[in-house]
Amino acid sequence: MNPLLDVLLVLATLIYSYLEAFVKLFVPVKRKSVSGELVLITGAGHGVGRATAFEFAKRHSRLVLWDINKVKKEIGDVSILVNNAGVITAADLLSTQDHQVERMFEVNILAHIWTTRAFLPAMMNNNYGHIVTVASAAGHFVTSFMVAYCSSKFAAVGFHKALTEELSTLGKDGIKTTCLCPVFINTGFVKNPSTRLGKILEVEEVVEALMEGILTNQKMVFVPSVQRVALLLEKLFPERALAVLKKMTDVKFDAVTGQRSAQ
Numbered sequence: 453m454n455p456l457l458d459v460l461l462v463l464a465t466l467i468y469s470y471l472e473a474f475v476k477l478f479v480p481v482k483r484k485s486v487s488g489e490l491v492l493i494t495g496a497g498h499g500v501g502r503a504t505a506f507e508f509a510k511r512h513s514r515l516v517l518w519d520i521n522k523v524k525k526e527i528g529d530v531s532i533l534v535n536n537a538g539v540i541t542a543a544d545l546l547s548t549q550d551h552q553v554e555r556m557f558e559v560n561i562l563a564h565i566w567t568t569r570a571f572l573p574a575m576m577n578n579n580y581g582h583i584v585t586v587a588s589a590a591g592h593f594v595t596s597f598m599v600a601y602c603s604s605k606f607a608a609v610g611f612h613k614a615l616t617e618e619l620s621t622l623g624k625d626g627i628k629t630t631c632l633c634p635v636f637i638n639t640g641f642v643k644n645p646s647t648r649l650g651k652i653l654e655v656e657e658v659v660e661a662l663m664e665g666i667l668t669n670q671k672m673v674f675v676p677s678v679q680r681v682a683l684l685l686e687k688l689f690p691e692r693a694l695a696v697l698k699k700m701t702d703v704k705f706d707a708v709t710g711q712r713s714a715q
């Protein structure tokens with residue numbers, strides 16, 4: 453193809469996308485119905501998963517709240533999969549035990565791959581479905597004493613992006629994807645979190661943003677959305693300035709430090 457045409461195509465797409473985003477500021481976005489959909493939510497016993505289950509129930513979805521492995525055979529074709537279950541060990545890397553590292557990767561990313569592989573074939577056949585990845589701000593920004601957790605959440609964000617790309621390449625535009633990336637939430641998942649960036653989020657506001665993201669087919673849901681600006685700054689600012697900014701945020705939580713894992 454002609455390189456000039458390539459550039460023009462990119463420019464035209466860029467202008468179209470900005471115009472579309474501008475128009476959407478004034479026109480209410482259409483929300484899809486999830487009534488009657490079979491929704492599987494992992495980690496639905498507490499926190500984000502539990503509150504999300506209530507929101508789907510309010511909208512008359514049929515729910516499968518996951519806690520056993522062979523679930524696919526028993527329930528049939530899931531049309532909305534919410535990979536929410538997550539675990540964390542807050543500790544410096546050398547204090548984190550081998551089994552804790554493995555558990556974070558098993559639950560925070562490998563489980564997403566296994567569940568998606570189980571339910572994607574039916575979604576592909578129908579070119580219909582929605583795969584939701586509950587990741588974290590820790591999938592975009594790093595924090596000390598969460599090395600394994602951040603790594604697993606970066607993997608979850610990468611999984612969501614790569615899967616989205618692959619579905620598009622395969623022409624499966626009926627299968628939607630959404631990734632949720634919140635900062636600290638008041639669920640007890642992280643012990644005693646605090647930051648100068650703002651208050652700790654309540655589950656309700658996170659789930660409200662998540663549901664809006666699912667119903668309007670948003671690909672990436674940041675809570676709070678100002679994280680988008682931070683991502684941009686990270687690309688633009690020199691390292692020293694970023695380090696000063698980071699220090700100002702004063703992120704704190706309970707973590708094990710200074711021990712040496714026996715394994």
Ligand SMILES: NC(=O)c1ccc[n+]([C@@H]2O[C@H](COP(=O)([O-])OP(=O)(O)OC[C@H]3O[C@@H](n4cnc5c(N)ncnc54)[C@H](O)[C@@H]3O)[C@@H](O)[C@H]2O)c1
Nearest residue numbers: 495497498499500536537538587588634635636637639641
């Ligand atoms: N709480 C936060 O500060 C925060 C911030 C960003 C992202 N997240 C992410 O949000 C998700 C939900 O976190 P939360 O705060 O609601 O945590 P939570 O601990 O309140 O709830 C998680 C639920 O998942 C369940 N669970 C854990 N492992 C499981 C497994 N293997 N199979 C099935 N269920 C399992 C737990 O029993 C629990 O009921 C996690 O993926 C977490 O990483 C949490």
